């Protein structure tokens with residue numbers, strides 16, 4: 094095992110050395126770094142610092158601190174990261190980010206969408222609090238995304254850029270600009286994009302634009318999307334909230350989703366291999 098600095102071989106941007114312990118979820122196998130991509134893709138995909146191995150990200154949209162910690166304790170062994178957003182952080186404060194970061198990678202879904210200076214200030218606070226990744230919107234434009242990417246680089250963190258969202262309202266404006274937003278995310282040096290599991294055909298189209306950038310897809314379960322369809326369409330990981338934290342048995346629900354992701358990854362790999 095080695096620290097996150099090795100990910101620079103895969104990522105395009107240099108990152109500072111990771112200070113995490115060797116078995117922290119943010120570290121990755123040094124062997125994987127030197128294998129040709131086809132030998133480990135899609136089983137271990139790396140962003141700048143996060144390792145996407147199970148392909149499952151928990152959306153922790155609860156507002157009660159003890160419930161949040163309880164869900165994470167049950168689900169953490171199955172997930173690559175925990176995504177926190179306004180519901181949890183506004184109710185518990187940014188301290189919850191550092192608390193969760195002791196046991197898992199934390200991604201701040203602040204959907205940052207402001208002028209560059211404000212974006213940068215938000216990113217500073219997220220990374221200072223212990224986040225390893227941050228989600229920003231693409232629509233404020235190039236300079237606003239770059240402000241987040243530059244701040245993330247200083248912390249060896251990941252930036253995921255929202256393209257088309259998963260809810261029906263995304264068809265009003267976002268869908269028509271999603272390709273442009275995906276291209277912009279790539280140009281700005283983002284680690285990946287967020288694309289809708291509720292519309293796998295869009296995941297497929299956006300994969301064609303972002304190439305090797307990561308695609309992480311919300312909308313599985315409560316919003317009607319399917320984990321396997323999203324992965325088959327080209328997503329690297331799925332984001333799941335209510336279907337996990339509202340489940341009677343979150344650990345079992347997470348294990349089931351991880352196994353569905355693994356099945357779809359294998360099917361995709363076989364399809365890919367057959368096409369070669």
Ligand code: 3DU
Nearest residue numbers: 152257258259311312315316333334335
């Ligand atoms: O629908 P769920 O409960 O599985 O939660 C999905 C999470 O993903 C939630 O935190 C939401 O804010 C986030 N998200 C989307 O649902 C859709 C997007 O396009 C981007 C983020």
